[in-house]
Each structure stands twice: as structure tokens, then as C-alpha cells.
Amino acid sequence: MASDATTKSGGLLETVKTIVYALLIAGLFRSLLFQPFWIPSGSMKDTLLIGDFLFVNKLAYGYSYASCPSIPAFGIDAKKICGFVDGDNTRLFGSEPERGDVVVFRHPVSGADFIKRVVGLPGDRVQMKNGVLHLNDEAVKLEHGGTFVETMEPQGPQGGLPRCENGAVGQGGKCEKTRLIETLPNGVSHSILNIETSFVDNTGVFTVPAGHFFFVGDNRDNSTDSRVTQSRGGVGFVPFENLIGRADRVMFSSAGRSMFAFWTWRSDRFFKAIE
Known part of the structure; x- marks a missing residue:
């Protein structure tokens, strides 16, 4: 026994x-299969809000070095694990994103995870004119979508304050932004926000190289994206191998500094499809 x-x-x-x-x-x-991702900034408002939680679908575009996990807090870096497949800009079981997809990708220089919307495909000519996106020398369709309103208060774990189109707003006041509905050439429609006239509202023409993609944030005046080159601190063109996966649905959302603060949960965003 x-x-x-x-x-x-x-x-x-x-x-x-x-x-x-x-x-x-x-x-x-x-x-x-899937990678969890918290939305840390307001660059994709109002499609994605600070505190939204989602799973990134890695099956959508196949696999590359960027598919490996990266947890900087623990010194886990994708290039350290899967760097042997980095640099050839190819993917296993690769499938290119479609225009309008919301994608998580690795910044080509810093390696940080970003989430933006694909607007430019390989070979496309991309330009911003007076805040209007032009693709292959044609302006995309824009329609009025009302006003996006949020409360002027600290948002998310970082406690940042939103930027407002309606000028200086006191704590607890209504922070407003013009909402427009943008329709891309393939018929994908989504909302974008406007805050002010900024330097990225008028750009030169970007011709997207083969094997690369052009990304912008839906909160157009509050997004670091492909409209600024990497040499100037932007994102520039993103190689195919840097894509991590597609964001399809918000699983959970919290407006507070902690997911455990149940009184800040946004139940209306649970399982919300990302358009």
C-alpha cells in the first residue's frame, strides 16, 4: 500500500x-490561432475604443515571424524566437488582406504592435487631399455620419484625455468630433472622425511597393500611421510579413482603468463586430 x-x-x-x-x-x-489585444489608444475611434478587448485572427493571413508571441514585459520578443524566418517578406499559408480590413501588425522599426485599417494595397497610389483619402487618383466616397460624443475624462489604464473638435472642454464636459462614413472602392464602409486640419490631411502621393500595405487610423487626426514615413517617426509602408492578424470582433470592453471595475463595463460592445 x-x-x-x-x-x-x-x-x-x-x-x-x-x-x-x-x-x-x-x-x-x-x-x-488567436492573439489577445487590448486597445490602448484612441487612434481607431469610434470603430475601436480605448479599453476594447479582442482576439486577433492569425489564420486570416497565414504565418510569419510576427505570428510568434511578443511579451516585452517578460523579455519575449518575436524576432528572438522566430527571427530565422524574418527578412524574406513571405508567409506560410499566406493570404493578403483586403482593403478595409482592421489589422494588428508589427511596426517595421520599433517592433511594437499597432492596429490600423488597410487602405492601400501593393501598387496603389495613396494621397490625402484636404482630409479626403484618394486612392489611385480618385477620392473615396464620404457621407455625413453625425457627431461622435464622449465625456472629457481620463480614459483607460494610461488615463489619457480625448481630443475634441469643439475646442477646450472642461472635466465631465461633452467632447465632440465630426463623424463621416467613408466607403472604399471595394464597398467597405466605416466611420472616421475629424478633429482639426493637420499636416497629415494633405500629403504627397505614396505608391505602395510590392509586398507592402498602407495603413491609416479611423481617428484621422489622432493616429500615427502610414501617412508619415518611418524616418519621420511614422509607420510608413508595412511589409506583408509584419502582419499579425485580422481584428474581427470586440469580445469585451471597459471604459475604466481596470477590467475588474465592472461598473465601467460597456456591455453594448460585448461581441460587437468590427466594421
């Missing part, structure tokens, strides 16, 4: 094995 000590030892070993297997399965799930 086994002693109590042996039984306890065996039970502990089984527990440890179960935990290890669970972590391995979770790691495999994260690396190959």
Missing part, C-alpha cells in the same frame, strides 16, 4: 503536469 507521502507526491506531480500542459496548449493557441 502506498504511503500518504507517496500519494501526495504523485498528486503534486500530476498537478504540475496539468499546469504545464495547460500552459503549452494556451501558448500553442496564442501562437497559431
Whole structure:
């Protein structure tokens, strides 16, 4: 008959094995299928709000070095793990994004994760004129979409304040932005916001190279994206291999500094499709 000590030892070993297997399965799930992503900034308002939580679909565009997990807080970097496949701009089971997809990708220089919307495909000519997106020398269709209103208060864990089109707004006041509905040439429609006339409202012509994509944020005057080159601190053209996956649906959303503050949950955004 086994002693109590042996039984306890065996039970502990089984527990440890179960935990290890669970972590391995979770790691495999994260690396190959879906990656969790919190929205940290307002660059994609009002499509995505600060505090939205979603899973990025890695199956959408196949796999590259960027598909590997990256957790800077623990020193885990995708290039350190999968750097051996970096640099050739190819993907395993690769499928290119469609115009209008909302995509999480690795910044070509810093390696930080960004989330923006694809507007320019390889070979496209992209230009901003007076705040209007032009693709291949044609202005995209714009329609009035009303006014986006949010409260002037700290948002998310970083506690940043929103920017407003209606000037200086006191704490607790209504922060307003013009909302427009933009329709891309393939028929994809989504809302964009305007705050002010900024330097990225008028640009030169960008010709997207082969194997690269052009991204912009929906909150046009509050987004660091492809309208600014990498040499000037922007995103520039993003290589195909830097794509992580497509954002399809918001799973959970919290307006507060912590997901545990249930009184700040936005239940109307739970399982909301991303358009």
C-alpha cells in the first residue's frame, strides 16, 4: 500500500503536469490561432475604443515571424524566437488582406504592435487631399455620419484625455468630433472622425511597393500611421510579413482603468463586430 507521502507526491506531480500542459496548449493557441489585444489608444475611434478587448485572427493571413508571441514585459520578443524566418517578406499559408480590413501588425522599426485599417494595397497610389483619402487618383466616397460624443475624462489604464473638435472642454464636459462614413472602392464602409486640419490631411502621393500595405487610423487626426514615413517617426509602408492578424470582433470592453471595475463595463460592445 502506498504511503500518504507517496500519494501526495504523485498528486503534486500530476498537478504540475496539468499546469504545464495547460500552459503549452494556451501558448500553442496564442501562437497559431488567436492573439489577445487590448486597445490602448484612441487612434481607431469610434470603430475601436480605448479599453476594447479582442482576439486577433492569425489564420486570416497565414504565418510569419510576427505570428510568434511578443511579451516585452517578460523579455519575449518575436524576432528572438522566430527571427530565422524574418527578412524574406513571405508567409506560410499566406493570404493578403483586403482593403478595409482592421489589422494588428508589427511596426517595421520599433517592433511594437499597432492596429490600423488597410487602405492601400501593393501598387496603389495613396494621397490625402484636404482630409479626403484618394486612392489611385480618385477620392473615396464620404457621407455625413453625425457627431461622435464622449465625456472629457481620463480614459483607460494610461488615463489619457480625448481630443475634441469643439475646442477646450472642461472635466465631465461633452467632447465632440465630426463623424463621416467613408466607403472604399471595394464597398467597405466605416466611420472616421475629424478633429482639426493637420499636416497629415494633405500629403504627397505614396505608391505602395510590392509586398507592402498602407495603413491609416479611423481617428484621422489622432493616429500615427502610414501617412508619415518611418524616418519621420511614422509607420510608413508595412511589409506583408509584419502582419499579425485580422481584428474581427470586440469580445469585451471597459471604459475604466481596470477590467475588474465592472461598473465601467460597456456591455453594448460585448461581441460587437468590427466594421
